[in-house]
Amino acid sequence: MTATAPTPEFAPRVRRGAIAQSVMDSLVVARRNLIRMIRIPEMVIFGLIQPIMFVVLFTYVFGGSIKVGATISPQAYREFLMAGIFAQTVTFATAGAGAGIADDMHKGLIDRFRSLPMARGAVLTGRTIADLVQTTLTLVVLAGVALIVGWRTHENIGKVLLGFLLLLLLGYAFSWIGALIGLIVRTPEAATSGGLIWLFPLTFISNAFVDANQMPTFLRHIAEWNPFSATVQACRELFGNLPPGFVTPEAWPMRHPILASVLWSVVILLVFRTLAVRKYRSATA
Amino acid sequence: MPGAIYAEGLVKTFGDVRALDGVDLDVPEGTVLGLLGPNGAGKTTAVRVLTTLLRPDSGQAVVAGIDVLKNPNEVRRSIGLSGQFAAVDEYLTGRENLRMVGQLYQMSARDAKKRAGQLLERFHLADAADRTAKTYSGGMRRRLDLAAALVVSPPVMFMDEPTTGLDPRNRQQLWEVIQDLVAGGTTLLLTTQYLEEADHLAHDICVIDHGKVIARGTSDQLKARTGGERVEVVVHRGHQIESARSVLAAYGTGEIAVTAHTRKLTVPVTGGARLLAEVIRDLDGRGVEIDDIGLRRPTLDDVFISLTGHAAEQAKNGEAGQTEAGPTEAGAAGADRDQKEGER
Ligand SMILES: Nc1ncnc2c1ncn2[C@@H]1O[C@H](COP(=O)(O)OP(=O)(O)O)[C@@H](O)[C@H]1O
């Protein structure tokens, strides 16, 4: 074909390598999503209210009556509880990612992105990176509130930070589940509830709020193998928040919670990233 | 040599619906093809296939010399798409929207910024450049969407119903932009429900209905197919329709069509202006007051009726009265999608 493009000055510039392009495109999309977060602060604020309520309610309402390890003590429960609430909070990134992607579908933005010569996974990666930033912010605020109500760590800063890294990795992996949900359901409202409803059983049939040792056998097994429990257990160890008299269960993930947490998160990430990117390629608004 | 946009035997089904039922297209470089059809004809599906968004069940397509099915990412470098609903991020400013698109076309950040500035000027959005697109009117969003499609000055452009829902002033403005673009050598495929628009902008027209191309040619060729001229009368009072009808019966060469609520009568004639003068005298003689009378050459509307058996107007019901307003437009878009979802 003879050249017809009027302004070569702005023709797409020399191609980058595939990985470099993928990173650049993801960052461009992440930036866009972060700008949106700043302009719609309600979303971030509502994302904070629920976990803060959980911290306060569980601490003061149930705190004195729940037996963890061998004790019933408000302080032991408070310290026990926080890892659970942190972990539950990071998984709520699922709803945010899902609603965001569904909204982009609905508004035709996904069509626009798909008609551009950009890296395949970048729209979703950009979204999940932005969610990771939001999750980090949420965790910082939440940890502050936890400190105010009396939560303390008893390990060195390196271990504590590793605990938070595991939480962020879990949240990041879960945001890919949300991305897939968003691509499938197509409306932001459906994505929000579709991203949340299964999280409640998942987070409650776990060691997040109670000591799984005290559950009926059947539920206890589920709780011990629940991907979510591994991260909670790992954080309790890393924060030094295991209650006095706590008996570590026999189940493998509870014996090796850090490794189990990383493995679970990586598997979830790989599986759902693959599914979501494949779905994205054929997405129809 | 195949044109800048070429398609052969495109078929796409959604369940029972054959959205595309063997569509062939050939758009020579530097020309405009108007893809004309009522709601649900398959226009958007055709655009989505040609812009790599949707894989057809069968058929092939070549855009800008590149095979769409084999090499979609290369095609994306050479096309611009302005979809049926303005696809702009409403929480980003106009400038941010364009910069983002530029960067995703793999421009450097600096070029993207510079280009955004140019386009905002050209599309009369400079004053609103740093406001979020949420605050834009429907017409402004449309212009921003079009600007986004033009970021790299692609050699081939696709516009899906670019003026649907715009008021006449904005439509006129957009037409001018499109004409400029084509004068610059861009090949354009434009879909529309407005016959007038295809007539005005397109070199060639493809009429599609139920996923099939039912006619193609220049607007003159299509009009010629429909044949003769007509006299159209609008009487002043409803009760005068009957007397007018008996007058026209004496002059017409075919059936008289009456639209009661607009008090309009239409009849095919031969004899041109002289005959028109006689009709006027005769009507006057019988005391029929006339609001409007004229000799009409066939329009694309007539072409449409003669081809499909129904007026295109029926199909665009509900959109005709719409003027520019962000929420209205968004609402209409939502409704259209919901309807599609129901059909799935
Ligand atoms: N994603 C989809 N799922 C199911 N049916 C669809 C889908 N997209 C389009 N259709 C159907 O295909 C037909 C053609 O639609 P479309 O190409 O949007 O028409 P137009 O753009 O001319 O109004 C319609 O009957 C429409 O309902």
Ligand SMILES: [Mg+2]
């Ligand atoms: Mg359409």
